Amino acid sequence: MPQTEGQGVSFSCGSAPYWHCHCTRAGLPQLTGVDPRELCAHKLMRKIFEAGLVCSFLVACCCAQTPTLQVLPWNGHRAAVSLTFDDADSVQLDRVVPLLNRRHLRGTFFLTVSKLTRLDDWRRAQRQGHEIGNHSVSHEHPATLTRVNEEVQVEDAKRFLDSNFKSDVLIFAYPYEESSPGLAFWVKRYDFAARGWRGGGDLLYVRPDAE
16 A cells, blocks of 8 residues: 555745645544544644744745746735645545535645545535645655656546546645656646645745756
8 A cells, every 4th residue: 555644734934924734644543532523623723723833933935836826815814724635535525524614614635546436525525615636646656657657647647637527627746745857847747836845945835946
């Protein structure tokens, strides 16, 4: 089974404050007498609060891949929070989406095509206002890919998602937060805004001039 990134929270500050909470495979602690759903909500709110405390100390960038994409105003608010979830795990449909809906929040779900099940439920989540992103075809380490497979991981996943979600998917999350020159080339080719990788200045989102 492919390795999955650990849980964590990432942050970035652009020209305006921007907080990014990155949630991957769900794993709730087992505490006696505590409803797991409420525990998840508590953890989510705590992470957002922690983001606010440390954001002023971070130096990062949040940019789109091309000049045609730009950060839009947040309805007059001074900051925004981005909640992202990876891998198309069913627990995200069962727990995370309902939890966000109850609190009138929306998340971004980066889907790995080979792991994707319950397609109708994911479509329903999209209709409810949640964003769908590309997390590659099969979640491979970029260093193991051939040149042909680098293109396949990006392009085939995008075509599948565009077709099945009737939308132009423009965001990509690098598997394992790792990249390669070839993979980055195809991400840029399809005008993605890409959640970044370890290295290259630890950029959270990749600029067009990032190597």
